[in-house]
Amino acid sequence: MQRVLSGMQPSGRLHLGNYLGALTNWKALQDDHECFFFVADWHALSTNYEDTSRMTTYVRELLIDWLAVGIDPERSTVFIQSHVPAHAVLHLLLSMITPIPWLERNPSYKEKQEHVEGRDLSTHGFLGYPVLQAADILLYKADAVPVGHDQLPHLELTRELARRFNSLYTPVLVEPTALLTDFPKVVGTDGRKMSKSYGNTIHLSDPEPVVRQKMKTMVTDPARVRRNDPGNPEVCPVFALHKTYSDSTVIDRINHECRTAAVGCIDCKQFLANRIVEQLSPIWEARRTFEANPARVDEVVQSGRASASKTAAHTLAEVKEAMKI
Ligand code: TRP
Ligand code: SF4
Numbered sequence: 274m275q276r277v278l279s280g281m282q283p284s285g286r287l288h289l290g291n292y293l294g295a296l297t298n299w300k301a302l303q304d305d306h307e308c309f310f311f312v313a314d315w316h317a318l319s320t321n322y323e324d325t326s327r328m329t330t331y332v333r334e335l336l337i338d339w340l341a342v343g344i345d346p347e348r349s350t351v352f353i354q355s356h357v358p359a360h361a362v363l364h365l366l367l368s369m370i371t372p373i374p375w376l377e378r379n380p381s382y383k384e385k386q387e388h389v390e391g392r393d394l395s396t397h398g399f400l401g402y403p404v405l406q407a408a409d410i411l412l413y414k415a416d417a418v419p420v421g422h423d424q425l426p427h428l429e430l431t432r433e434l435a436r437r438f439n440s441l442y443t444p445v446l447v448e449p450t451a452l453l454t455d456f457p458k459v460v461g462t463d464g465r466k467m468s469k470s471y472g473n474t475i476h477l478s479d480p481e482p483v484v485r486q487k488m489k490t491m492v493t494d495p496a497r498v499r500r501n502d503p504g505n506p507e508v509c510p511v512f513a514l515h516k517t518y519s520d521s522t523v524i525d526r527i528n529h530e531c532r533t534a535a536v537g538c539i540d541c542k543q544f545l546a547n548r549i550v551e552q553l554s555p556i557w558e559a560r561r562t563f564e565a566n567p568a569r570v571d572e573v574v575q576s577g578r579a580s581a582s583k584t585a586a587h588t589l590a591e592v593k594e595a596m597k598i
Pocket of ligand 1: 278279280281282313316405406409410418419420424427
């Protein structure tokens, strides 16, 4: 079985975009891959090192979101990065063979340096972010890493580091391939891409009234002011979400009835809210179970820690042996 590994930073509750983009893919991979999924808490520190007061909450929330959507600890190893110190050791060893220009030319480094305001990101930790990510991946000899487009430069650097290590010492490390999660972007309540930084998200953990309220206030075709005005679904974010959530008969019907003003926005939104609530209901149910049983979540991360540590220790021993350390 091919081995798959992926991680997410604990930076708040997950939303529908995260769910449809990454998690449904992770969930499906469990069927025919050996999977490792981890909470990248050290990575979160690289940009949020000043205020760490919510870190433990975020880690917990993320784990519960994962378990609730069906990441299955019976089949996958679910763990927390900082529970496995081998990540830090391999990060250090890899940093010795990482040329600084490789890191400086990383597009996401440059982009965040320029665009993230209010934080000083000229830190060693932030520059070395991709080295830590490479350590995460190489430690488990992952064959494939499910990621979004934005992560491709990090994957490339991981491959370059593996090659460099293997040619300097002995071929111990496995070059991973990226498994692109190419889900079309999920639209947020304001019509832009659903994203935490825009404040336009619907969270997996939002209760039903909150979901329905958010849907009610969702932006529509701005030209459709009165109920009798015909609308244009092509410019309407609600319609974009219908394309994600509704079946083709409903989509066709709305496409037609919006243009003739046969359907009103309130009803149109309600059809959509019903679909979303339907999809989220089993997740809410599962969330409640895990929230009511924190010991179960602890058990998952403890056994994840044990099993991840074992694999990691094995690779780290080979790495040290290769480096004569
Ligand atoms: N950088 C990833 C992100 O921000 C998170 C991450 C850390 C990761 N280590 C990883 C993803 C290893 C895949 C593999 O989304
Ligand atoms: Fe958008 Fe639906 Fe209103 Fe048409 S009817 S403008 S698709 S919300």
